[in-house]
Amino acid sequence: MFEYLGLMILLIGCWLLQIMMSYLQHKNYQKVINENKHRSSGFLGVGVSKAKYNLGKGVVLIVVTDASDNILDFREMSGVTVFSRFKVKKEFIGKKTTEIINEIKNQRRVQAFEQALAFINNEKSK
Incomplete structure (x- = not known):
């Protein structure tokens, strides 16, 4: 039992670090959403595209x-x-949504962008 104590402490430390970093990532997400929610005008959309089986790069x-x-x-x-x-993507700010859909090369980013646009169009129709 004691021969694995160091390994157990390392694993528990890594697990606690992962929990703390997940919490900080969540707080960052909330901060960005709240900054944009309190704009005087505009429509907010969030799009998420995950990797298959969570084994790759995801995009929000x-x-x-x-x-x-x-x-x-x-x-x-x-x-x-x-x-x-x-990260703010300044190259897209100020452009029309129809222009950007053709500029985006990454498939996951395209899926997330389309999902965000669907939320925006839903808000506009209300």
């Missing part, structure tokens, strides 16, 4: 558009680990 997009489909904010979090944070 937060997109804010105005009434004429111009992008006001575009943030992406992608990665495999809990160390990922949202």
